[in-house]
Amino acid sequence: MVGVLSVTYIGLMAVVMSYAALTVEFSQSVKNDEAAVATLESQYFASVAKITNTDYSAEGYTAPTAQIFVPATAITALR
């Protein structure tokens, strides 16, 4: 009986320690992934700023001379 209890106790300790280690690993992994996403988001913001600051006239583009509207709903249109 003592042996069984001892094994159970040691086993429980091993489970607790393994769980704690895995939790910390997982936590760090989540944080690292979030930080990697933040880096990508930073690149997205830089791209948006670059597009906003682009002088399209200087790049050789001209404004359209006419616009024709059609009765279609764009996916980006306000709902």
Add this chain to the structure above:
Amino acid sequence: MRAQFRKRIRIVLAIIILIALGIFARLYFLQIVHGQEYVQKANQQFASGGSGLFDRGSIYFTRKDGTLISAATLATGFLVAIDPQEIINAEAAYVAINSIASSTMVTHTAFLADAMDKTKVYIEVAYHLSNANGSALAALAIPGVQVLRETWRYYPGGSLAAQSIGIVSDGSGGTPTGQTGLEAAYNSVLSRSGDALHKNFFAELFSNANNLLSSTQNANEGDIVTTIEPEVQTRLQDDITKVNQRYSSESSGGVIMDPKTGAIYAIASYPTFDPNDLQNLDPSLLVNPLVENVFEYGSIMKPITMASALTAGAVTPQTTYNDTGCIRVDGDRICNWNLKAYGVIPMLTIIQDSLNVGASWVAEQLGQSRFRQYFTNIFGQKTGIDLPHETDALLSNLSKPQQIYYDTASFGEGIAVTPIQMVRALAAVANGGILVRPHLVSSIILNSGVSQPINWGSGTRIFSVAAARETTVMMDALWDNALKVNGISAKIPTMSVAAKTGTAQLPTPTGTYYKNKFFNSEVAFFPSFNPKFIILLYTEDPKNVIYAEQSLSTSLLDLVHFLINYYAVPPDRNVATTTIP
């Protein structure tokens, strides 16, 4: 029987001994064979007491398609600390660390001074190393140099909406706390009571089971989702910056809002700051002028005067008056901006041609009591926007008996309100008379994963539907018939836009007005009679320019066209009937 029992006991003992041997073998490999490896790993996970491995919820921008983009999140990496008692060659250690973390490291002198301080065992010398750089430095295994895991607040957009997103810095007890903007307003949601993922579930189970099962604080923690659209925000910020730099203004700002709901798409001011670099920050830049500063706006107040008088029945759109160009009130002279006498004209001309004499006449028709009542209802309370430190409007002139104060208030002088109060009031003209509650946050994503929308209420009616529409007609006429951008009409053939410009003299510290310093403001909403957007821009003390039409119209027109194209706002007039089969 007894022999069989002994045999069983021996088998059980053998199993126990085998398991024990296994455990000892495992411990030997963990502690002796791979000991150093785990020590290094543990050091990297160790949260230093000073800067702390802190956790905090994210703040998100919302793209027009609903995609969430982080405005504030957490970055992970490493900090470097030294143990002066262990360090052998301080100069060599400095060179090694500086070659990897030069931008965030203490100075050479400070490092050597720290290394000489043998009374201490832990001094941080460099921060915010990337994972790659941290691992590279750890691999050097410099005696007395520790490379430790670190987490810090990171704003991927840099200065994007910086004053409204806010900053985090050490509060009482060294705990990072939101100090300004949404970081402060939603601190209780964003802050974390503990690092939940680092908690040992079993330890919590035995020591703090109640808290583990039902923590009220945990239940309220989460991330916040703002209504700010990152590309609209970038565009507004870019336009504001250009205006400020072109006219060397003291400051400039703007807000783009949904006039029907009060949801803010963009809110920006200049000068601003990068919340990722607070080392050399001027603290005055932390103030959000759009909610914490009050200004006298000039003529963009006229639509408020007109809508109030129309709602009260003091005038109708058909009412006429004789405009003499200048009038004398309580000994002071009030004139139209161009000193021109317009003769007998209808109400529309007061807004379209921005006539001070006309606005004063309307204020007199409304009467002091009703004027005070309307303006107090509109500007007498804070908007309730979800940003800290919102300021009250200055309306004390409306408590005085002299008519001159009501006349000047009718065209936006002598009373001062915040930009967010001003855009809310003008949004009431746009949306049919409802004073909505401006807001930046649409929902909270709780840690449980549940998204909890925030109900900002349906607003309060202050103008009648008819008065709001009639005032909109006047502002619409201004955009189509009077507003010029670089000498060219601002009129958009396929889109109605309602607008108003405002120019006010800036007050001196002694209570008089500068003759040569001005405050320019401009507002537009569109489509005029079913508006999706309202834009308010201002610039304070622009140089070499007097009128808002000159300083702000280019940016306003750019923003209107940008929003129409970006959101594909359907045209509301002169639509071509061409169809695609």
